[in-house]
Amino acid sequence: MDKLRIVGGRPLHGSIAVSGAKNAALPELCAALLTAEPVELRNVPRLRDVATMRKLLDNMGVQAETHGERGGFTLQAPTSLLPEAPYDLVKTMRASVLVLGPLLARFGRAKVSLPGGCAIGSRPVDQHIKGLQAMGAEIVVEHGYMVAQLPAGQTRLKGARITTDMVTVTGTENFMMAATLADGETILENAAQEPEITDLAEMLIKMGARIEGHGTSRIRIQGVERLHGCEHAVVADRIEAGTFLCAVAATGGDVTLQHARGDHLDAVIDKLRDAGVTVEDVTEGLRVVSSGAAALKAQTFRTTEYPGFPTDMQAQFMALNAVAHGASTVTETIFENRFMHVQELQRLGASIRIDGRVAVVEGVPRLSGATVMATDLRASASLVIAGLVAEGETVVDRIYHLDRGYDQMELKLRALGADIERIQ
Ligand code: UD1
Numbered sequence: 001m002d003k004l005r006i007v008g009g010r011p012l013h014g015s016i017a018v019s020g021a022k023n024a025a026l027p028e029l030c031a032a033l034l035t036a037e038p039v040e041l042r043n044v045p046r047l048r049d050v051a052t053m054r055k056l057l058d059n060m061g062v063q064a065e066t067h068g069e070r071g072g073f074t075l076q077a078p079t080s081l082l083p084e085a086p087y088d089l090v091k092t093m094r095a096s097v098l099v100l101g102p103l104l105a106r107f108g109r110a111k112v113s114l115p116g117g118c119a120i121g122s123r124p125v126d127q128h129i130k131g132l133q134a135m136g137a138e139i140v141v142e143h144g145y146m147v148a149q150l151p152a153g154q155t156r157l158k159g160a161r162i163t164t165d166m167v168t169v170t171g172t173e174n175f176m177m178a179a180t181l182a183d184g185e186t187i188l189e190n191a192a193q194e195p196e197i198t199d200l201a202e203m204l205i206k207m208g209a210r211i212e213g214h215g216t217s218r219i220r221i222q223g224v225e226r227l228h229g230c231e232h233a234v235v236a237d238r239i240e241a242g243t244f245l246c247a248v249a250a251t252g253g254d255v256t257l258q259h260a261r262g263d264h265l266d267a268v269i270d271k272l273r274d275a276g277v278t279v280e281d282v283t284e285g286l287r288v289v290s291s292g293a294a295a296l297k298a299q300t301f302r303t304t305e306y307p308g309f310p311t312d313m314q315a316q317f318m319a320l321n322a323v324a325h326g327a328s329t330v331t332e333t334i335f336e337n338r339f340m341h342v343q344e345l346q347r348l349g350a351s352i353r354i355d356g357r358v359a360v361v362e363g364v365p366r367l368s369g370a371t372v373m374a375t376d377l378r379a380s381a382s383l384v385i386a387g388l389v390a391e392g393e394t395v396v397d398r399i400y401h402l403d404r405g406y407d408q409m410e411l412k413l414r415a416l417g418a419d420i421e422r423i424q
Helices: 022-034 048-060 094-107 126-134 169-180 195-206 238-251 266-275 311-323 340-347 377-389 400-405 409-415
Strands: 003-007 012-017 039-042 063-067 072-076 109-113 138-142 145-149 161-163 185-189 210-212 218-222 230-233 253-258 278-282 285-290 327-331 351-355 358-362 371-373 393-397 419-423
Touching: 003 377, 012 238, 012 409, 022 039, 022 048, 022 072, 022 094, 022 169, 022 195, 048 063, 048 094, 048 400, 094 109, 094 126, 094 145, 094 169, 126 138, 126 161, 126 169, 169 185, 169 195, 169 210, 169 218, 195 210, 195 230, 238 253, 238 266, 238 285, 238 311, 238 377, 266 278, 266 311, 311 327, 311 340, 311 351, 311 358, 311 377, 340 351, 340 371, 340 377, 371 377, 377 393, 377 400, 377 409, 377 419, 409 419
Parallel strands: 012 253, 039 230, 161 185, 371 393
Antiparallel strands: 003 393, 003 419, 039 072, 063 072, 109 145, 138 145, 185 218, 210 218, 253 285, 278 285, 327 358, 351 358
């Protein structure tokens, strides 16, 4: 199993390119199921989750080819395929549930494994099921699978008004994709507003879908009879960009993040500025300048849906708070068990106390390197940031979590001057 060895204490300088967003690429790969014509994606990040999604689509009979340096991907979903997502693939990636909406919409049936538990919380898919049922799908859960089909004699889903109990990102994406081919109008109330939803909607519109209101909490979709192929470049990954912002803030330095979108990171950038970091929009993307954690003021924040502070940035910003000046509280409101990085940060010398969904962080002047274990994707990134500022050597074990969602992170950090290497 691969590990990362980091020797901390070096500031970061230079310029790197932010990759395409994992959370946009995954639904966009699934959107190829909605048409028999070829779909060309560009800027697809090189990640384990993308490879898993490719395997899942391949298993159904979708032809997928990669090409070029810049994450080119061509997908073609034939008129007849096996509309199934088996447990073996779904269990490693919860986003596999994103095939459910497109399969039902185009093929009228689907059999998708329930994703099961997940390190950061229970993460049920009840809303996905309820919403698609509102569109006329018959769904039963048996032997660990969601088995979905249209009622006898019906060839298309029906437009519906769907109001979810909470804001769900992949739920909104599933409904939006399903509604593009449904009969009539679908209105999604309480819809997620994340930039990845907007990027997916823009891709679907290029395919001939009729969608309005994406990027707001109310999305209207007029179903059409068929969609066609398209070309689309995946939006830059705001979480990868935010992770590098926190890393530079903590180590100190001056870095330009090419393609990064400041307008997708307002909540994080506001907190960084309040902490004392300089973040500015430049032609290439974003520039971040910091004189290092010791000069920064710790920030209290709570995670909420977009445009609030993203739960996917909580662990990384907590690593920064751990070495910044003063006390802060971090409240996680989206997932019930997303503080697993805390124990590992403590092993590096951080002073953090957990009280339910709140972590109370006392900034310390120094962390000291140790062997730590990555427990989930963003927790791993938080440990890398801590390792970059800790004195001496830190070894981050189980970095397969990191490889799920970061495109060549250690190479990018090395290009900025970090002392980091992958060891077997
Ligand atoms: C997506 C992101 C993930 C991010 C999360 C929150 C992708 C591939 N993943 O995950 O990186 O951390 O949004 O921003 O885009 N819930 C239910 N029932 C459901 C659906 C959700 O109870 O049917 C709950 C979840 O357990 C969670 C909350 O709703 O507490 C939000 O989850 P959701 O937005 O659906 O997360 P994902 O779409 O899985």
